[in-house]
Amino acid sequence: QKEVEQDPGPLSVPEGAIVSLNCTYSNSAFQYFMWYRQYSRKGPELLMYTYSSGNKEDGRFTAQVDKSSKYISLFIRDSQPSDSATYLCAMSIFTGNQFYFGTGTSLTVIP
Amino acid sequence: GAVVSQHPSRVICKSGTSVKIECRSLDFQATTMFWYRQFPKQSLMLMATSNEGSKATYEQGVEKDKFLINHASLTLSTLTVTSAHPEDSSFYICSEKVRETQYFGPGTRLLVL
Numbered sequence: 001q002k003e004v005e006q007d008p009g010p011l012s013v014p015e016g017a018i019v020s021l022n023c024t025y026s027n028s029a030f031q032y033f034m035w036y037r038q039y040s041r042k043g044p045e046l047l048m049y050t051y052s053s054g055n056k057e058d059g060r061f062t063a064q065v066d067k068s069s070k071y072i073s074l075f076i077r078d079s080q081p082s083d084s085a086t087y088l089c090a091m092s093i094f095t096g097n098q099f100y101f102g103t104g105t106s107l108t109v110i111p
Numbered sequence: 112g113a114v115v116s117q118h119p120s121r122v123i124c125k126s127g128t129s130v131k132i133e134c135r136s137l138d139f140q141a142t143t144m145f146w147y148r149q150f151p152k153q154s155l156m157l158m159a160t161s162n163e164g165s166k167a168t169y170e171q172g173v174e175k176d177k178f179l180i181n182h183a184s185l186t187l188s189t190l191t192v193t194s195a196h197p198e199d200s201s202f203y204i205c206s207e208k209v210r211e212t213q214y215f216g217p218g219t220r221l222l223v224l
Contacts, residue, residue: 031211036215043206043218044204097145101154
């Protein structure tokens with residue numbers, strides 16, 4: 001079993017839709033949870049960063065962590081064509097240099 | 112967030128030559144940096160972890176003599192692909208560790224002919 005599982009998609013939604021992206025994980029020691037957005041031929045860009053359980057909101061983006069279910073989500077409200085990208089989840093333990101990435105979900109927002 | 116630059120952004124070289132890719136931290140002192148490679152439509156593959164002033168830690172299956180990593184200062188790490196071959200053609204991305212997260216550079220596209 002992989003440490004982090006992420007549905008690769010592709011996911012296609014109309015402009016203005018609410019998008020839900022998800023990852024599950026198996027290691028209960030993970031404490032830091034990140035979402036990255038990667039445009040084609042570019043490096044990943046950190047979108048959201050949360051510690052432990054709960055919700056965090058930043059503009060149209062909401063990151064949600066449910067540690068009891070080992071499940072994290074990224075919600076995008078009022079999706080725009082510019083949101084079309086691959087979204088990667090990542091997580092880490094408190095100490096050390098190990099990060100665990102999902103394989104990424106490809107999202108297309110259709111105008 | 113932190114700002115990481117990479118140079119060059121694209122490089123084309125002949126088979127057998129060596130290519131150096133620079134990764135600079137522009138606003139943090141990066142004790143730890145990471146090097147990844149990414150093939151089209153695939154996820155990131157960690158190659159090595161680079162710590163300032165010490166030898167890099169390579170992931171299993173990554174040849175340390177082929178992919179030379181130097182992290183001589185807190186703002187610069189370099190990856191040298193030695194004796195490059197067409198199968199080394201890929202997208203190489205560096206990142207710096209800032210507290211408990213990573214900030215990535217824009218990537219370097221390497222094409223070996």
